[in-house]
Amino acid sequence: MSKLQKKKPQSEKRKRVIETADDKSGVAVKSTVEKKPVRSLSDAGTEKSGQPMAGNFFARTAEFFREVKVELKKVVWPTRKQTTGTTVVVVVFVFIVAVFLGIFDYSLSKIVQVVLT
Structure with a gap:
């Protein structure tokens, strides 16, 4: 088996190296980020265990609203x-746009009226 065909361990498959520039020094900094496994569309109605999520509706709804509340606290609202x-x-x-469109419509209707009569 060649190096390209070797399978990486599961923990290495989920990690991704991101290279970013440090703002102060301009030096490239490498950091490792663990990727979440991607769920297919066929798994959309099931949990990770394969169980249908219908019985968990109220718990998921409550969690959704908790997350909404947390995200709304991060919003910077404009002043009055x-x-x-x-x-x-x-x-x-x-x-201004209404006046422009009104004048344009009136002038086009007059032009059409002159052409037809």
Whole structure:
């Protein structure tokens, strides 16, 4: 068996080396990250043990909402002033586009009216 055909142990298969540049020194830093095993689409409705997940619905739903709560705590929400400012910009932009489209529609309808009569 050649070197290419040798099978790696399971622990080595899941590891991946990532090379990144250190911000301060610019030196490349290698770090090892363990990859999670990829589940196929045929496994979508089953747990790792092969059992259907239907009986675990409420536990999974509760876990989902716990994770949502944790992620929402990480969100940096805009201030009232930022929200008001961006809302005003959107309303003004919509008004300008509406006026432009109105003028364009009116002029095209007049052109069609002149051509047809």
